[in-house]
Amino acid sequence: MAATPDESRTGPPTPPDGGVFSAPTQVMDAGDVSRALRRMAHEITERNHGVERVVLVGLVTGGVVLAEELAARLAEIEPAAPPVGRLDVSFYRDDIALRRVMPHAVTDIPVELTGRVVVLVDDVLFTGRTVRAALDALNDHGRPKAVQLAVLVDRGHRELPIRPDFVGKNLPTSREEDVRAGLDGVQLRRRTTGVAGDRGAVTGSEAR
Amino acid sequence: MKHLLGVIGQPRAMLEELLQLSDSFAEVNARAIPKVPALRGRTVATLFFEDSTRTRLSFETAAKRLSADTLSFSVSSSSVKKGETLRDTALTLQAMRIDAIVVRHASSGAPWQLARWLDCSVINAGDGWHEHPTQALLDCYTLRRHFGSLDGLRIAIVGDIKHSRVARSDVWAFTALGAEVTLVAPRTLLPPSLEGWPVQVSEDLDRVLGSSDVVYLLRMQRERQHEALVPSLREYTARFGLTRDRAERLADRAVVLHPGPMNRGVEIAPEVADLDRCLVLDQVANGVTVRMAVLYKLLAGSAADPHDAVGDEAWGPIRSGGSDG
Numbered sequence: 001m002a003a004t005p006d007e008s009r010t011g012p013p014t015p016p017d018g019g020v021f022s023a024p025t026q027v028m029d030a031g032d033v034s035r036a037l038r039r040m041a042h043e044i045t046e047r048n049h050g051v052e053r054v055v056l057v058g059l060v061t062g063g064v065v066l067a068e069e070l071a072a073r074l075a076e077i078e079p080a081a082p083p084v085g086r087l088d089v090s091f092y093r094d095d096i097a098l099r100r101v102m103p104h105a106v107t108d109i110p111v112e113l114t115g116r117v118v119v120l121v122d123d124v125l126f127t128g129r130t131v132r133a134a135l136d137a138l139n140d141h142g143r144p145k146a147v148q149l150a151v152l153v154d155r156g157h158r159e160l161p162i163r164p165d166f167v168g169k170n171l172p173t174s175r176e177e178d179v180r181a182g183l184d185g186v187q188l189r190r191r192t193t194g195v196a197g198d199r200g201a202v203t204g205s206e207a208r
Numbered sequence: 209m210k211h212l213l214g215v216i217g218q219p220r221a222m223l224e225e226l227l228q229l230s231d232s233f234a235e236v237n238a239r240a241i242p243k244v245p246a247l248r249g250r251t252v253a254t255l256f257f258e259d260s261t262r263t264r265l266s267f268e269t270a271a272k273r274l275s276a277d278t279l280s281f282s283v284s285s286s287s288v289k290k291g292e293t294l295r296d297t298a299l300t301l302q303a304m305r306i307d308a309i310v311v312r313h314a315s316s317g318a319p320w321q322l323a324r325w326l327d328c329s330v331i332n333a334g335d336g337w338h339e340h341p342t343q344a345l346l347d348c349y350t351l352r353r354h355f356g357s358l359d360g361l362r363i364a365i366v367g368d369i370k371h372s373r374v375a376r377s378d379v380w381a382f383t384a385l386g387a388e389v390t391l392v393a394p395r396t397l398l399p400p401s402l403e404g405w406p407v408q409v410s411e412d413l414d415r416v417l418g419s420s421d422v423v424y425l426l427r428m429q430r431e432r433q434h435e436a437l438v439p440s441l442r443e444y445t446a447r448f449g450l451t452r453d454r455a456e457r458l459a460d461r462a463v464v465l466h467p468g469p470m471n472r473g474v475e476i477a478p479e480v481a482d483l484d485r486c487l488v489l490d491q492v493a494n495g496v497t498v499r500m501a502v503l504y505k506l507l508a509g510s511a512a513d514p515h516d517a518v519g520d521e522a523w524g525p526i527r528s529g530g531s532d533g
Contacts, residue, residue, distance in 0.1 A: 088232065091246035091274075091504075100509030103232040140241055 021178065021189045028169060028186040033152065036168035037066070040150055041073035043166050044119060051082040053145070054117045059134055060088040060105045062123030065183060066152055070121060085109040087120075089133035113142035119166075123181040125151040128162035153181045211323045211330045212502050214339040216380045223348065223384055226501050230349050233500040236273065237493070247276040250307040250507050255281045255298070256333070257288070257313045262468055262492060263333050263342075267310045270499035276507070279306065294318065295325055302326050307507055311335075329506045337371050342502060343467055344377035346495040348385055350487055351422060353494070354463060359386035364416045366392040366448055367426030367475055368437075370399050374467045375426060379407055390416055392448065396437040413448050417457050424465045425450055425475045441474050448475070455480040463487050 028036070045051050051074050058067030064086045075081035090096075090103040120134055131149060138147060150166035155173040169186065173179060176191040215223065236244055252271040254264050264280070271278045281301065283289070288297060294313075301309060308329040311319050316336030323330040334340040351358055363382050369375045369391050382389050383406040390408045391398065402409065410416050417423070428444060438444045445451070450464065455477070458464075464476070464486040472478040480486065 090232075091236070091244035096246055096508050097249070098509065102508075103229070106231045106235050108235075136245070140239060140244070 020192055022192045024180070024187040024189040026185060027153075027171060027179075027188050028181075030184045033168065033181075033183055033185060036152065037069055038073055040166045040168060041070055041077065044070070044148075044150065045074060045078055047148070047165070048117055051078050051080075053115070054082040054119060055085060055109075055111055055113065055144075056082055056119050056121055057085045057087050057109070057134075057138075059120060059122040059130060060086055060103070060107075062181065063121040064105070066123060066150075067119075067121040069183060070119075070150065082119075083111050085111070087134055087137055089130060089137050092133035092136040094129060094133065107137070109141050113138065113144045115143075115145050117146045117148065118144040119148045119150050121150045123152050124179050125149070125154045125162075125164055125167075126157055126179075128158045128160035131162050132160050153179055153186055155179050209505055211319075212341055212506065213319050213323060213330065213332045215341045215344045215377050215384070216339060218380075218384065220384045220386075223345070223381060226345055226498065226505060227349050227352055229501040229505060230345075230494075230498045233273075233497045233504070234353075234494075236500070237497055243273050243275060245275045246504055247271070247274040247507055250274075250276040251279060251305065252276050252308045252310065252503065252507075253279040253281055253301050253306045254310045254333070255301065256311070257283050257294075257318075258334070260312055260333070262495070263312065264310075266492070266495040267331075267333065267342075267499050267503075269496050270503055273496070274500055274503055276307075276503065279304075294322070298322050298326055302328055308503065331502060331506070334373055336373065337376070338373050339377045340373040340467075341377050341381075342495070342499055343374050344381035345498045345502070346491055347378055347424070347465060347467075348381050349494045349498050350465065350491050351382075351387075351463075352385075353490070354487065355421070357386070358382060361387040361421045362390070362419060363387050363422040363424060364390045364392050364410075364413075364420040365424045365426065366413060366450075368397045368429055368432065369393050369426070370397050370437075371429060371432060372426050378424065379405060383407070387422075390420070392416055394438060394444075394448070413454065414457075417454055418459060421459065421462055422465060423450060423458065423462060425470075427467065427469065428471055428474045430471070430474075445474055450476045450480050452477050452479055455483065458485070465491060468492070 044054065048054050056067040056071050058064035067084050071081045071084045086105060086108050088103045088105050088107050090101045093101050118138060120131065122130065135147065138144065148165040151164045152168040153171050154164055154167045155171050157175060171179065173188065178189050180187045236242055254267055256264055268278045268280065298309065306328055308331060309322065310331045310333045311322055312333040313335050316338035318335050319330050319332035332339055332341055348358060351361065355361060365375050365378060379389050390410055392410050392413050394411060428441065462485065466476060466488050468488060470476055470481055470488065472481055
């Protein structure tokens with residue numbers, strides 16, 4: 001198997017061809033993120049007529065703290081916070097044969113999913129391949145009544161017919177850019193040297 | 209990491225990585241449908257030149273739960289009977305585009321020789337008196353799940369050390385992970401030299417018993433009886449067997465391990481084998497889990513380890529929990 005430029009979901013790499021990234025620019029600060037999550041919490045409960053049947057499932061690693069934060073926000077506006085789980089989709093990715101994909105955390109689904117509404121939560125929506133893997137993984141844990149998708153940033157460049165239900169911020173990007181999103185803010189950086197890559201297509205990396 | 213040949217000399221970090229990876233597969237095994245598509249399209253062959261049921265079944269179960277295809281090759285029904293050499297047998301399997309060969313062989317070192325000949329991954333499932341690395345990993349995983357860590361555990365390995373590949377692999381894995389190992393055996397069942405072994409030795413099980421956190425019993429190999437290494441099995445049981453009387457003198461938190469198959473009434477009393485503190489069935493279950501981790505580690509992808517990825521520090525000063533590294 002030919003070696004491909006390796007890329008970890010958790011650590012944005014230097015460009016595979018040896019180029020460098022520009023200094024990151026701040027797109028959202030912690031306050032912006034907090035306000036976006038508050039709005040998303042309201043949208044989630046509005047769409048589902050409350051959160052009684054809702055389970056939040058954060059995608060490892062970036063979605064986990066966001067799911068916890070959304071649950072905390074929902075607890076402020078609803079009688080009870082929905083349960084929160086986490087899902088590591090490593091074993092379901094479509095690029096396992098191309099690169100070494102190692103799990104970063106143990107999947108933890110705290111409740112029976114059958115009949116529930118699962119809200120998948122991730123930090124950045126990019127190609128859609130992580131979400132596709134997550135849908136496969138959910139299948140092995142039960143049959144939810146519905147699956148919805150909440151992301152802090154939608155950066156475009158979808159390679160699959162997947163769209164988010166709840167979005168913190170739509171952020172138009174080029175493929176040469178990397179996005180990092182968390183509770184403390186959202187940053188964008190651009191490759192300044194080196195040839196344009198198609199890393200999204202090759203690695204299927206969702207977060208970058 | 210392409211092959212898993214042995215644990216002797218392996219760094220602690222490598223063992224810990226496999227144990228940590230096993231946690232993810234323990235979660236898979238706990239599901240109603242314990243199967244993931246991770247190794248779809250890969251083929252794993254088991255090539256056993258010695259009898260085994262549990263190790264072979266364990267590897268095949270592990271491969272199937274990862275959605276890999278499995279081929280099973282047993283010597284009794286193969287061309288080896290017609291005089292085919294190990295090399296030709298292995299090259300034949302490789303020509304069928306096998307991704308990994310799990311091999312058990314009576315000759316120490318056979319898996320290393322195969323790894324030199326073949327392009328596919330080789331996993332040692334026991335070679336002679338030498339090594340049995342996945343047994344050591346599953347023993348470590350069982351102890352880690354039970355105690356949280358092996359650091360500082362006092363482990364007594366009791367029985368036929370001399371002919372035991374399990375003991376050799378376990379001694380090195382246990383001590384690499386921070387445990388203290390004492391070998392308990394009559395001198396005739398110890399290797400001729402223990403130079404370089406990080407262990408203590410005792411010929412008196414009763415003195416070691418009360419201070420051990422783990423008593424690891426080895427199978428008393430009946431087929432060795434004709435070598436007259438012990439006067440009789442009854443005498444062995446009297447001095448080195450975990451009898452009911454000895455089991456009562458174990459420390460409160462002590463557990464009993466055994467690689468199987470057990471000789472009830474020889475190295476372990478029948479009623480002791482059924483105690484809660486005897487973790488034999490946990491070992492079997494964990495065997496599937498760690499073998500899934502080994503197969504996944506060897507066969508998933510081909511690129512460098514993602515932990516080598518660099519560039520995180522190139523981000524700005526704000527760090528988030530959202531993309532924790």
